[in-house]
Amino acid sequence: MTHEPFDTEAAAYALGALEGEQLARFETHLAEGCARCLAALREAGDMAVVLAADAAPAVPPTAVREALLRRVAAEASPARRQAESARWWTSWATAAAAAVLVAALGGLFVQGRYEPRLAALGRETAALKEELERQARALGQRQADAAIAQMLRDPATRVLTLRGAGPIPTAEARLLWQQEAGGWLVVTNLPPAGAGNAYELWTISGGRPTPAGVFNVDASGRATHRVEPVAQAVDVFAVTVEPEAGVAAPTGPIVLASR
């Protein structure tokens, strides 16, 4: 029985190095269900992974994740979409916030009464601004959302500071907040949450914490996180380390807290 050339072609196939008739012949052979070639293909795939190790893994721009989650959310099954809506709101809004915050920090929307506040924000987060500008550029700024821009001009908007607590004292965050409209959490100096973990934001009212979304930081320790409006007045905003899927009640250490 002659099984050549298939024995050696599986690896070339996985590398995409087969062409023309050779390629067609191999795919036909695979489609016929040859167990030997399937095994060879699995090995070739493992080799492709080993070869990939020559390139160091890199943290992708957060804008890619947000854009993908937005597209995926539009297609996810309705039942799940409803059940998991809390996880998905980040997808539509971050891009808009990025563009808007860039504009705001750049002074386009600064009104007199907010000038000192925003100027301070701008000074303290120059690096963050650069990141947001980069994201906004990457998205072509087409996602700009006038409603959120107005939030920054709105006298009802509060700018809260969350300070590093417990294990990460250098972490810091600003929250642009309106109880009826929700807001935006902008985090700096927070290290990665670790494999399998993420950060979860909580709104604490009357001593009871309510989940306000899960987020991750980028390689430089930054994150921009949309916060949904809540029914009750919030006493404290806090961030804890939790499993990446998020939990209903906090279990991990608090790393950021307002007040």
Place this chain on the structure above:
Amino acid sequence: MAEAGADLIRRMAARDGAAFASFYDRYSPLAYGLILRIVGDRTDAADVLQEVFWEAWQAAASYDPARGTPEAWVVIRARARAIDRVRALRRRSRTFVEPVDEVSSDAAADPSGDVAERAVARTTVGSALGALPEAQREVIELAYWQGLTQTEIAERLKQPLGTVKTRMRLGLERLRAIVGGQGA
């Protein structure tokens, strides 16, 4: 780990968005590093990364564990799309900027094949590829990182096609032995 990845893909096939988010978080650094190395530019790499994971979401139902691990599924797709991008950019630069095929002109300008040598020089010391004889490593790198077909590699290296096929086969067999040894 591999089983958990396969489980995520199964849930993605059932249009589970949360599974996709976990899948992305787990595999995107690997894919992005790979894509970045091939295309070289962060903006292009980010585009390709999005394309790759969008495809993964769309193609989740056709994932067949018999054909490979989730990691391999991602890596092969990422590599293929990155190379598509490089080729498209090359075509564009040929059409609008450079009338000459820069690949063959590179090779023609320097008979010693500096392009191939540069690819080889980037190999990280201590990687699996480092264990191969240089001639075998060279053809595998040109195929893997630059997406050249065996015919193109033969042209680039000015070697007979049969020689290139043999080197690739021997190199891949040796790599398979290394991988098998790691997997045990």
